[in-house]
Amino acid sequence: MIDLYINTAFINYKNVNLTIISHPHRKHLTLDYQVSVSKLINEVIANSKFKKNVTHFTPFERDYDFNFLDGDKASHLDKDSYRKLGEYIYKTISIR
Secondary structure (H helix, E strand, O other): OHHHHHHHHHHHOOOOOEEEEOOOOHHHHOOOOOOOHHHHHHHHHHOOOOHHHEEEEOHHHHOOOOOEOOOOOOOOEOHHHHHHHHHHHHHHHHHO
16 A cells, blocks of 8 residues: 555656655554564565655654553554654754
8 A cells, every 4th residue: 555655646746755754553662563564664665666755754763752642542642742743854854
């Protein structure tokens, strides 16, 4: 599905850069989940003919200082963590 998303983006929009942002589920951090979506995304990007135009940000893997909502099985971030993530994305994309 990720490859379909990437291909569709570049069919519909010429000369663009695509940024994909992912983060682990809470259970990745407790090691209950072994499959890394981030690694799967990286593999798809590496095999894509558009790889030079796709960036994958995984801020949690660099410096984990985010919190999930208490009791949320879907692992949504709390408001403060979404704010931090937004600031990180803005700074990172602004540098590019």
